[in-house]
Amino acid sequence: MGRPLLLRLRASRSPLQLRCPEPCVQAAWLQKVRRSSTLPQPSIASLLAPSPASAHLRTTPSVGETITVNGFVRTVRKQKRIAFAAVGDGSSLESLQVVLNPEQADGLSTGIAVAITGQWKESPSGKEQTYELQAEQIRILGQNDATTYPLQKKYHTTEFLRTLPHLRPRLPFNSLILRLRSQVISQITNFFARQDFVQTHPPIITSSDCEGAGEVFTISTNPISSGVDKQSSLSRRDDQFFQSPKYLTVSTQLHLEALAQSVGKVWTLSPTFRAEKSDTPRHLSEFYMLEAEVAFVEKLDQIMDLVENMLREVARSLKASRVGQELLHARGSGWDEESSESSVTQEILAKRWQGFIDGPWRRITYTEAIKILTAAMVQRKVIFEFTPCFESGLQAEHEKFLAENVGLGGPVFITDYPRRLKPFYMAPSIESLENTNAGATVACFDLLVPEVCELAGGSMREHRLRELLESMDDRGLKRPVANHLDDQISDWPLQWYLDLRRYGSVPHGGFGLGFDRLLGYLSGVSNIREIVAKPRSKSPRIHPSTYKQLLHCLTNTTLAARILWGEVDFMATHERTAVEEVEHDYESLPPNFSLSANMLAGAFAGIAEHSVMYPIDLLKTRMQVVNPSPTAVYTGISNAMITISRVEGFRTLWRGLSSVVLGAGPAHAVYFASYEAVKHAMGGNDGGKHEHHPLAAAVSGASATIASDALMNPFDVIKQRMQLHGSVYKSLGHCAKTVFRTEGFTAFYVSYPTTLCMTVPFTALQFMAYESISKTMNPTGRYDPYTHCTAGGLAGGFAAGFTTPLDVIKTLLQTRGSATEPELRNVSGLWQAATIIKRRDGYGGFFRGLKPRIITTMPSTAICWSAYEMAKAFFIARNEAR
Numbered sequence: 048m049g050r051p052l053l054l055r056l057r058a059s060r061s062p063l064q065l066r067c068p069e070p071c072v073q074a075a076w077l078q079k080v081r082r083s084s085t086l087p088q089p090s091i092a093s094l095l096a097p098s099p100a101s102a103h104l105r106t107t108p109s110v111g112e113t114i115t116v117n118g119f120v121r122t123v124r125k126q127k128r129i130a131f132a133a134v135g136d137g138s139s140l141e142s143l144q145v146v147l148n149p150e151q152a153d154g155l156s157t158g159i160a161v162a163i164t165g166q167w168k169e170s171p172s173g174k175e176q177t178y179e180l181q182a183e184q185i186r187i188l189g190q191n192d193a194t195t196y197p198l199q200k201k202y203h204t205t206e207f208l209r210t211l212p213h214l215r216p217r218l219p220f221n222s223l224i225l226r227l228r229s230q231v232i233s234q235i236t237n238f239f240a241r242q243d244f245v246q247t248h249p250p251i252i253t254s255s256d257c258e259g260a261g262e263v264f265t266i267s268t269n270p271i272s273s274g275v276d277k278q279s280s281l282s283r284r285d286d287q288f289f290q291s292p293k294y295l296t297v298s299t300q301l302h303l304e305a306l307a308q309s310v311g312k313v314w315t316l317s318p319t320f321r322a323e324k325s326d327t328p329r330h331l332s333e334f335y336m337l338e339a340e341v342a343f344v345e346k347l348d349q350i351m352d353l354v355e356n357m358l359r360e361v362a363r364s365l366k367a368s369r370v371g372q373e374l375l376h377a378r379g380s381g382w383d384e385e386s387s388e389s390s391v392t393q394e395i396l397a398k399r400w401q402g403f404i405d406g407p408w409r410r411i412t413y414t415e416a417i418k419i420l421t422a423a424m425v426q427r428k429v430i431f432e433f434t435p436c437f438e439s440g441l442q443a444e445h446e447k448f449l450a451e452n453v454g455l456g457g458p459v460f461i462t463d464y465p466r467r468l469k470p471f472y473m474a475p476s477i478e479s480l481e482n483t484n485a486g487a488t489v490a491c492f493d494l495l496v497p498e499v500c501e502l503a504g505g506s507m508r509e510h511r512l513r514e515l516l517e518s519m520d521d522r523g524l525k526r527p528v529a530n531h532l533d534d535q536i537s538d539w540p541l542q543w544y545l546d547l548r549r550y551g552s553v554p555h556g557g558f559g560l561g562f563d564r565l566l567g568y569l570s571g572v573s574n575i576r577e578i579v580a581k582p583r584s585k586s587p588r589i590h591p592s593t594y595k596q597l598l599h600c601l602t603n604t605t606l607a608a609r610i611l612w613g614e615v616d617f618m619a620t621h622e623r624t625a626v627e628e629v630e631h632d633y634e635s636l637p638p639n640f641s642l643s644a645n646m647l648a649g650a651f652a653g654i655a656e657h658s659v660m661y662p663i664d665l666l667k668t669r670m671q672v673v674n675p676s677p678t679a680v681y682t683g684i685s686n687a688m689i690t691i692s693r694v695e696g697f698r699t700l701w702r703g704l705s706s707v708v709l710g711a712g713p714a715h716a717v718y719f720a721s722y723e724a725v726k727h728a729m730g731g732n733d734g735g736k737h738e739h740h741p742l743a744a745a746v747s748g749a750s751a752t753i754a755s756d757a758l759m760n761p762f763d764v765i766k767q768r769m770q771l772h773g774s775v776y777k778s779l780g781h782c783a784k785t786v787f788r789t790e791g792f793t794a795f796y797v798s799y800p801t802t803l804c805m806t807v808p809f810t811a812l813q814f815m816a817y818e819s820i821s822k823t824m825n826p827t828g829r830y831d832p833y834t835h836c837t838a839g840g841l842a843g844g845f846a847a848g849f850t851t852p853l854d855v856i857k858t859l860l861q862t863r864g865s866a867t868e869p870e871l872r873n874v875s876g877l878w879q880a881a882t883i884i885k886r887r888d889g890y891g892g893f894f895r896g897l898k899p900r901i902i903t904t905m906p907s908t909a910i911c912w913s914a915y916e917m918a919k920a921f922f923i924a925r926n927e928a929r
């Protein structure tokens with residue numbers, strides 16, 4: 048027997064090596080069996096890192112042996128005398144290196160399916176891989192349109208990949224997720240089998256809404272009436288295939304309860320459907336739920352023990368498995384990047400598994416949870432948008448806090464919720480029964496884990512007939528006839544459920560666990576759309592409430608500031624119901640990111656930027672005025688502030704703001720929309736967030752400015768006029784009218800070319816600097832208020848400093864109408880303005896207002912970029928489920 052073989056995986060970027068079991072000695076008869084066998088060829092995983100199973104099957108070839116491998120070409124590299132193809136088959140993250148001669152490589156392209164026969168060889172030393180296949184014969188198995196194949200070897204965003212659910216499983220990380228699913232199912236199957244549970248297949252088409260939340264999909268055979276006029280279509284008997292309304296199941300629990308009364312312990316892993324809003328990273332309309340039901344148990348703790356033991360075993364076996372090792376490897380070396388933009392590192396993932404393995408997990412009651420949340424809020428450890436309160440249930444932000452702080456990285460059970468918040472089938476808590484306050488809480492739990500929050504929920508079921516009927520009545524579950532305990536109503540959908548209590552009822556309980564969420568948690572994939580083969584969810588659209596929300600944040604400055612600094616999750620500002628539905632999930636700009644979302648993000652940014660920095664901007668304008676009136680000469684910023692507030696009143700500092708608010712919204716909307724559109728057209732989004740395109744950034748910035756300044760210029764002129772010392776205009780309208788009447792329409796645009804001369808280089812410099820600084824500070828490109836803010840500020844300061852001379856010229860042109868001297872009044876263009884400044888004040892004149900300009904610009908651009916990135920993150924989250 049040889050020593051354990053250490054295979055260094057091809058293309059590994061981390062030192063992680065997979066330990067392979069000892070290769071078996073190859074028996075001659077086995078070789079024969081394999082050669083003549085019709086079984087598929089060895090998988091690449093079994094070749095690169097044989098598992099005990101594959102070694103047992105004798106797929107590990109010896110050096111020099113001829114083998115055939117099936118797979119898909121991931122890349123081809125051709126040199127003069129030699130060519131290399133990387134071939135993958137989904138069995139491993141790694142690909143197999145195939146060595147070919149250049150002629151053999153002809154016709155090979157990324158994506159093509161091949162069967163390659165060749166000699167298994169040791170790679171020359173110093174290569175990344177240990178073994179390779181020296182091709183002898185290549186068989187192309189089918190057509191491949193290489194020019195249009197969408198999964199070329201380059202970076203793809205997750206959103207782009209979601210548009211290709213039929214092809215994305217071919218990516219190495221996606222295939223790993225498929226294997227993870229399969230493995231966890233087999234672990235769970237083993238676990239339950241060892242505990243003598245019976246696996247069952249309850250129906251998918253049901254007649255009742257188990258959770259009573261009205262989130263059922265109704266089944267109809269009539270494609271036209273379905274969904275169009277549900278009510279009328281179902282009331283027409285001839286449209287009812289089943290004679291009575293039927294739904295896709297929201298939970299198999301009720302049926303499992305029936306089956307548990309036969310064999311005691313049952314489980315299922317079934318598709319489940321919910322017609323709820325599902326545009327969050329944790330919800331889908333179709334998902335798999337793992338449910339179990341146990342008869343003859345009387346305590347909720349027994350059900351929690353079951354969940355805990357099961358998940359502990361899953362984590363243990365995952366940790367020891369090849370899939371587990373590959374997941375860690377992927378997290379450590381960026382394999383997962385394109386198919387799951389996740390911030391979960393190798394360490395976090397390992398910690399998550401360990402959190403499952405360590406125990407016992409914390410169990411606290413709902414009442415205790417509310418106390419913990421309230422105390423944390425009072426002690427200012429956390430700011431909640433919604434004050435925790437017993438009656439209202441836990442909001443997403445509360446669950447998140449509990450998962451992170453009470454579970455300390457591991458899971459935490461929250462038990463005994465108020466009866467009112469839970470469905471009809473739950474039994475009262477034991478404590479609740481013992482108390483005078485009988486029935487106030489129910490014997491149930493939610494299992495919370497960090498990031499995912501609710502992973503599972505379970506309860507003791509009400510097994511007593513009278514109490515069950517009372518509970519149904521409390522919730523208005525209408526029975527057709529006023530009920531007597533012994534009434535039997537044959538066509539009432541839940542009649543059979545009552546029978547379970549009528550005939551040989553036993554105490555029992557069970558749980559349901561979101562299986563896709565579990566896989567997401569175990570693999571560190573934050574959005575279950577990357578976990579499920581073909582995610583089904585309600586299409587999102589930009590809802591009117593979104594606009595309301597943005598406005599709310601804008602008008603509430605403290606809230607806006609807290610959001611900008613990342614103290615408050617933007618989502619938490621949404622209305623109560625939406626908090627549960629919408630979650631923040633920032634990813635890079637998707638190709639299909641809508642224009643309106645871009646514009647709205649831009650508008651939000653523009654208004655935020657201009658409003659906050661307005662007073663300083665006013666000072667800058669006044670300091671740049673050539674030949675100002677003696678009462679408007681200021682020695683510095685603070686002197687200017689004090690003088691203006693004292694002489695003209697504090698409110699003067701804000702004069703003209705309305706013009707900016709009115710103009711900045713649309714102008715910035717145009718600005719960011721053009722920026723993203725030009726950047727996209729110039730390939731600035733290609734290659735993903737790790738590639739840097741300064742030219743694209745600069746050109747898009749410049750184009751954006753040309754478009755937006757055309758819109759903003761008149762508003763800017765009005766603003767400047769109103770900011771001047773001794774401005775006589777009463778309002779925006781008054782100013783606009785007066786300027787138009789006395790100076791004509793051109794007054795609004797005389798400074799446009801100068802503005803562009805200034806803003807185009809300013810924007811190009813700023814965007815270039817912003818992109819460069821962001822890429823350096825935040826290489827993953829995730830939403831990070833701190834980097835957006837810092838990069839935005841630095842980029843703005845840099846651009847502002849360099850363009851101050853042009854800004855001085857612009858101010859002269861924009862305010863010429865308010866000047867008293869004829870030379871200044873009649874200045875007609877950039878060059879003339881520059882000459883006047885030079886003559887009167889020398890070169891120093893071109894740097895007047897430099898300091899306030901940098902001081903205004905830095906926070907302005909910081910706010911602007913932060914607001915823009917925040918709004919963008921928000922829209923991406925809304926765009927999620929497309």
Ligand SMILES: NC(=O)C[C@H](N)C(=O)O
Nearest residue numbers: 298300338505557558559
């Ligand atoms: N089987 C269960 O306990 C799951 C529960 N019916 C739910 O949908 O949350």
